[in-house]
Structures are given as structure tokens and as C-alpha cells.
Amino acid sequence: MGYDDVIPMLGNFGRYQRRIYLLLCLPAVLCAFHKLSNMFLQAKVNHRCQLPSELPNATYELPISILNESYPYEAALERYSSCSLLENGRDAPCDSYIYDYSKYESSIVIEVIHEL
Numbered sequence: 001m002g003y004d005d006v007i008p009m010l011g012n013f014g015r016y017q018r019r020i021y022l023l024l025c026l027p028a029v030l031c032a033f034h035k036l037s038n039m040f041l042q043a044k045v046n047h048r049c050q051l052p053s054e055l056p057n058a059t060y061e062l063p064i065s066i067l068n069e070s071y072p073y074e075a076a077l078e079r080y081s082s083c084s085l086l087e088n089g090r091d092a093p094c095d096s097y098i099y100d101y102s103k104y105e106s107s108i109v110i111e112v113i114h115e116l
Contacts, residue, residue, distance in 0.1 A: 051096035060100035
């Protein structure tokens, strides 16, 4: 007796089998949503050091002239530093950050670092 011989004896895919199938799929779908939510909650948000003269609610975008005077340029990455600023021609560490809220209003990264 092979696989093809046993299938007709078991019967068709009826209401009971559909119910069991749906009940088994429900946890799988919920787990998928849970895993996918991390992509949005843990998103890396662009940030820069807050300048001493800026208010805490300043916007992320700055004119290029201020960027040149205030932030060291990282040639290897082809961008301005987001972790240090220039003070008297030398790199200085950041005390606080300004975040880019154009893509994400909030994320775990913003909430945890902002609380520190």
C-alpha cells in the first residue's frame, strides 16, 4: 500500500481540515508581523551632533556653509561626521544629537539614546 492508495481512504479537505489549517496559520502570521516590526522599530536614523548654539528642537538639515565650519568631513565615507564636531579646529565629542525625523517619527534607537 503506497501513498496514493492511502489518500482516498482519508477523505477530502473538508471543513474540519480547513479549520485546523487556519488555526495553525494564525500563530505563524502573528509571528511574522512580530519579526517584521523590528525592521521599523529598530531603524537606524540619521543624526548629527547638536551645535552649542542650537536649540534642542532644531531641524536635522543645515546649510553647507555651517556644515563645513562645524563638522569634520570623513573622506572615506564621503559625508560629514555624525559623532563629533569641530571646536577651535579640533574634533570634539558630542553631548547631544539632532535626529532626522523625515522618515521615522520615532524608533528604539532615538528613544534609548535620547534618554541617556
